[in-house]
Amino acid sequence: MIFEIVITILGAVLLHWLFIALFNPWRYPPGPAGLPLIGSLHLAAPEFHIKLPKLAKKYGPIFTIKAGCRRVVFLVGYDVIKEVITDRAKDFASRCPTIVARIVRGEGLDGIAASPYGPKWMANRKFFYSAMRTMGLGKRGIEKCVVDEIPYIVGELENICSNDGLFEPSSVFDSAVLNVLAYFTFGNRYSYQDEKFKELIHINNDFFQKSKFLNQPQFFLLTLIPGLDKHIFFLIRKINKFVKAEIKQHRQNLDPENPRDYIDCYLNELNQMNDQSELSELGLEMSIMDLFQAGTETTSTTLRWAILYLANNPHIQAEKVQQEIDEVLGFDQLPQYEDRMRMPYCEATVLEVQRMATIAPIGLQHCSEDDQVLGGYRVPKRTSIVACYHSIHFDPKFWKNPNKFDPCNFLDSNGKVCIPDAFMPFGGGLRICVGMNIAKQELFLFFVAILQKFSLHLPDDMDHLDEKPGPGIILAPKIYRVQIKRRA
Numbered sequence: 001m002i003f004e005i006v007i008t009i010l011g012a013v014l015l016h017w018l019f020i021a022l023f024n025p026w027r028y029p030p031g032p033a034g035l036p037l038i039g040s041l042h043l044a045a046p047e048f049h050i051k052l053p054k055l056a057k058k059y060g061p062i063f064t065i066k067a068g069c070r071r072v073v074f075l076v077g078y079d080v081i082k083e084v085i086t087d088r089a090k091d092f093a094s095r096c097p098t099i100v101a102r103i104v105r106g107e108g109l110d111g112i113a114a115s116p117y118g119p120k121w122m123a124n125r126k127f128f129y130s131a132m133r134t135m136g137l138g139k140r141g142i143e144k145c146v147v148d149e150i151p152y153i154v155g156e157l158e159n160i161c162s163n164d165g166l167f168e169p170s171s172v173f174d175s176a177v178l179n180v181l182a183y184f185t186f187g188n189r190y191s192y193q194d195e196k197f198k199e200l201i202h203i204n205n206d207f208f209q210k211s212k213f214l215n216q217p218q219f220f221l222l223t224l225i226p227g228l229d230k231h232i233f234f235l236i237r238k239i240n241k242f243v244k245a246e247i248k249q250h251r252q253n254l255d256p257e258n259p260r261d262y263i264d265c266y267l268n269e270l271n272q273m274n275d276q277s278e279l280s281e282l283g284l285e286m287s288i289m290d291l292f293q294a295g296t297e298t299t300s301t302t303l304r305w306a307i308l309y310l311a312n313n314p315h316i317q318a319e320k321v322q323q324e325i326d327e328v329l330g331f332d333q334l335p336q337y338e339d340r341m342r343m344p345y346c347e348a349t350v351l352e353v354q355r356m357a358t359i360a361p362i363g364l365q366h367c368s369e370d371d372q373v374l375g376g377y378r379v380p381k382r383t384s385i386v387a388c389y390h391s392i393h394f395d396p397k398f399w400k401n402p403n404k405f406d407p408c409n410f411l412d413s414n415g416k417v418c419i420p421d422a423f424m425p426f427g428g429g430l431r432i433c434v435g436m437n438i439a440k441q442e443l444f445l446f447f448v449a450i451l452q453k454f455s456l457h458l459p460d461d462m463d464h465l466d467e468k469p470g471p472g473i474i475l476a477p478k479i480y481r482v483q484i485k486r487r488a
């Protein structure tokens with residue numbers, strides 16, 4: 001009897017699957033049929049950015065991949081990405097409460113990055129921008145945080161030069177980038193040797209290391225793998241504990257007339273708010289977690305790519321980048337962000353690093369809170385939609401020689417910086433990266449400051465650093481070292 005019931009259920013599942021695979025009755029975007037229960041994510045993973053354009057050749061620029069029981073709609077190519085992310089930004093500005101989001105955020109889908117489109121997300125995002133203005137960070141304030149960090153970076157590199165000169169960039173960039181955010185949110189920077197700070201960096205790195213499984217085909221099975229999601233939860237709780245302790249301390253020392261940082265501004269707002277306010281202490285905690293998780297590894301990884309590409313391209317380093325720095329700044333003048341106006345080649349080089357690295361090749365998932373029609377297909381509400389930015393950053397329609405590192409991709413015939421519309425390293429539309437202006441300043445200023453004082457060389461036993469990224473949520477170079485030398 002039990003056997004018959006099982007066979008009947010399996011038969012029904014198989015028929016249902018066959019019916020949907022063959023007739024697509026709900027007019028979902030097309031895609032591989034996949035296997036019952038498992039789906040077809042294995043066809044796109046692990047190297048989504050490479051495999052998605054190939055699938056698009058077969059199924060068109062909008063297609064569906066099944067991840068277990070869920071459907072994920074992928075967008076490949078500029079036209080469809082622009083339509084969803086920019087032109088119909090409001091229709092597709094939400095985030096689904098996916099398993100991945102729950103693992104990364106726990107149950108508290110408040111704050112900015114994982115929050116669905118709605119009043120809480122809007123209030124927290126708006127608050128972030130207004131805090132930047134209040135603290136002067138929208139003008140020169142954030143630049144000061146970044147510029148103040150430069151002597152510490154240079155100091156670290158001096159120490160490395162005094163030893164064997166072998167530089168493993170994440171050791172320095174993780175600390176520098178985290179410090180800029182620490183200054184913004186907590187009001188102070190830390191010494192690179194500070195034990196509490198080192199622990200925070202270690203937890204953050206460990207989190208990204210473990211989270212690389214989240215980009216693998218089996219991510220929807222994560223909750224079934226004993227221990228893995230628990231370990232990620234454990235790391236998140238540790239960061240959360242750190243953030244909570246800072247908020248508590250800020251509450252005790254708060255001077256409403258003189259807000260020192262992001263936490264003070266937010267607490268001031270909470271103290272004055274009425275019942276309708278969408279801000280809350282949970283929103284504060286989650287927003288800070290967002291800034292740390294979205295703002296550290298991304299920026300630090302891009303800087304690691306910058307060092308790698310420049311070491312692999314010594315002619316660009318010496319004859320173009322350093323020559324421009326020498327002409328505009330000389331050896332001793334600290335760079336300012338406005339100097340980029342006089343340093344188009346350096347700015348173009350940073351942009352080209354971002355394009356070639358495309359560290360967020362498939363962006364963050366978007367979704368709609370209502371049923372939508374897209375390209376003639378039906379996309380039900382709360383279906384995850386993912387844009388393949390890699391497909392536009394390497395599209396020969398927009399770039400002369402897409403697979404070659406060439407800053408001229410961002411220079412016009414007069415040598416001025418020009419940025420094609422198909423360049424979207426920070427996403428776009430309503431969900432565009434909130435930290436974009438902070439990241440741009442960090443990338444330009446740290447890059448110029450390092451190349452001003454040091455030159456980068458391949459270690460003696462190497463003729464090329466590996467440009468193929470390792471696995472992960474964001475595409476990062478595999479661990480490498482370069483030889484650095486003082487320029488004077």
Ligand code: HEM
Pocket residue numbers: 085112113114125181290291292294295296298299302359360363364365425426427428430431432433434435436438439
């Ligand atoms: C090179 C560095 C960075 C890159 C490439 C980058 C890229 C991105 C991308 C692609 C998105 C998704 C946009 C979308 O959903 O369409 C995003 C979102 C976000 N980023 Fe960044 N980011 C960087 C640095 C930062 C920094 C420094 C911060 C914080 C200070 C930050 C905070 C955020 C937040 C909070 C979101 C979520 C926005 C929302 O959902 O409304 N990012 N970023």
